[in-house]
Amino acid sequence: MIGKLPSDARPWPERRDAGLANATMRETLGLVTRRFSTGKRRVFLEDPAQDQARRAGVQAKRAAIADLDRLIAQFSSAVEAHGGVVRRAATAEEAVEAVKAIARQHQVQVVVKSKSMLTEEIQLNHGLEAAGIRVLETDLGEYIIQRAHETPSHILAPAAHKNRAQIRSLFETDAAEAGLRPPPSDAAETLTQYARERLRREFLEAGMGVTGANFGVAETGTVVLVTNEGNADLVASLPRVLVTVMGIEKLVARWEDLTLLIQQPAMNGIGQRLSAYTTLISGPAASAAEGPAAWYVVLVDNGRSRLRQTVFEDVLSCIRCGACLNVCPVFRQVGGHAYGSVYSGPIGVVETPLLTDFQVGAELPSVACTMCHACQEACPMDIRLAEHIVRLRQEKVRRRLNPPSLTASYHWWSRLWSTPEGYRRSLRLARAVQGLYRRQGRLVNAPGLARGWFQTRDMPPVAKETFLEWWARHRGGAS
Template sequence: MGLSTSTKTFAERLEESKNDKFAQAAVAKAQDAQWIKREGAREELGNWEEWRLHGEAIRKHAIEHLPHYLTEFSDQVAARGGHVFFAKTAKEAQEYVRDVIVQKKATHVVKSKSMVTTEVDIDPMLVALGNVEVLETDLAEFILQVADWDEPSHIVFPALHKNRDQIREIFAKKLGYTGDNDPVNLARCARDTMRKLFLKSEVGITGCNFAIANTGQINLSTNEGNADLTISIPKTQIVLMGMERIVPSIQEAEVLDNLLARSAVGQKLTTYVTFAGKKAADESDGPEDFHVVIVDNGRSNALGTDFQPVLQCIRCGACLNVCPVYRQIGGHAYGSIYPGPIGSILSPVLGGYEKYGDLPYASSLCGACTTTCPVKIPIHNLLIEHRKVMEDDLKMHHDGAFMNFEMNTIGSGTSHKWMFSMAQQMAHTGLSTLPKEEVSVSNMFERGAVKAAPAIAKGWTDVRSLPVAPKSKDQFRKWYKNHKKESGK
């Protein structure tokens, strides 16, 4: 899978997403539910904006001093008896993980809590070894694996696009499940399958929410506990982390864990907040062989550029949960394991504009993502920056000629009172060819005088509603002018 989740074009993915009514309903329900939980959990702190400022300062400081803290972290891991490998590319990360597994002669591998492993294609590499059984142990990721490695649709809720009936059918077909669609029973089926492999596993692979520079530990925040089992049972642990996921000390990690839990799932803290590393001499469990793979894979492209703030991201998914575009098209339309507003910034940085150049345009630029971000990433401004790069790059066929003409024309029209007034007068007349009622774009061209949308407008008319403009005498400006006269003000 890697960073890309689809070989289809953005237009093809959009068409599929528009027809997936269940996914749209699931996203809408999740967004509404998360709004209540998220805002309630944040409100409990009493000074959320101060926490955001603190979180932003921590992340900015860490990114600005990235070489120092990565070096400190690496030294501390080594001092504890662990190993650190810096992987410039996905291939280098794959090769290191493969070499460790081959060296250990491992045949059973369990994985938990890592989008980076998906980004660098660890699963296909393990499967290709032939003699290795690999199991995703986060429940949602487990569901996707059993469903023939289905693609994720959300950063925090990757199986959001599947309902309990679909999951029951998958479990029945692939696991021999014979029970009902009760989530409790489905979870028991998954747990029974996982626990058997946990007890046989020789290698555990995880990601990390934050790496603690001054102790050489990793910090994981989970609600299921499977990551803790992945750390404590196998004798060998491999951690894959994006190079930006570093904090100076446990104090900063505690702040970010609070911001993460409240923003991602609306909790004060997740059920399990774990700090781990190589097994110490006085510990009864934990890995005896501890490896950390620090992954670049394009992240350094953002350093020193306007896009550096994207590296502040703590992967809470809050921006997805407020985005009106994500609400309509879901996660699969983005074609990246990082969907939504943050993915629309990060994916072009990691994978380039040729493949992900459509994503910065998949935004209304309403700014809700920026407002909700717990570490104050200026998300909608970075989307605009991506558009500027593409508009100025003739190789991307976004030279901006038509847009410049369009905006200059609108600017001229709205800057002259008589032209603006004439446009208002003509608005109702121009739309009089359509039915004399509020219509949706799904039927406006079928029922009106216009039978087909011009190609240049089709993308707009496919997804928006169009109310009939008010008559000239009913327009707000005229009403307000008459109202002032009548009130004598």
């Protein structure tokens, strides 16, 4: 079954240029991603043994993906044995319908949510709001972007593109609407305090809480959340109904596997030894005073099964740590929104076209990667991101998804550079005409078919004397 992901209809050059023109976003994103990457280096230097656990965790996750059908059955039985209810959803629409049906059944009018990329992927908020249900994000970053009517720009830090002045301004509008006192300054503590007070009231009003899941343990039927704000605990404990929306790939077989993996999202994503809160959910509460009376788990596929038993299967091991985003030179410049869908950075470049069978993000492997391989080195789950990007480029050629002008350009380029003479002549020609296409010391355009290549890139001009020419001159040979 082909997955469905939200998409931005604007073409890549437009999305990319909007990102490049947003100086505030580039500054804040640069600070955040550098801080995260430095923190990651520090924690692994402090505790090198963690890398052994990580490698064992990779093996455990690969084994779980290979055995997914059995684990799904085992997990479902265990959840139901504890009094929970499992719903399977093959598509995004089925998942949204399942959550809506649960809300209707329990006459829910207000839903509080903790951070979940999967619910962004299936556009759950839109679905619930269209059904007349008010949805409130309670993760600070998600709350900020919900107020801004935007989507997350980073898997871990959804509002990483906003600075404190922008957040304060959003909260001032929010306070005026809610009849509250606005935050008195843009200090981080003040803004957090405002959100905390604003959201506490909503927790008490909400009839249903919705969370995602970082892991699911098949042998015990346990859902595991790792968070830093404590909001997920309130979402999972205060409303009378709890719904966990979870991708099928989140399962691991055993409790021991979880212990290998549980530190990895925080260590690799933000350079923290362990997330501040680890929440384990194993069933509805025994009494109303202790938590939700009903617990549902919606297990979502939405294109994930198509990756199984293919060369791309390792993509399903992703733990959404964001480490590949933090080191990606393209992501750091254009920001998450330029990718035009919910998953950005290198994992988005790979996963978006794969889940949707190239319906969304087909352009990304060609335009949003410099082939620096930094993502592949950073990925704690050893996902072959850079190699997959090359494979996806090959797949685009096979499916004839590239513009004809690009295909023709590569064809002629390859023919020209197949002989030494063709290569030399093309350099001489480029040197003769490149003055027409220079801007600030870079080549930014070219005539004819090569023009398409420059739509997304620039390059240094051809040197006055190439190494081969210099070599020929010194050796007395012909250039």
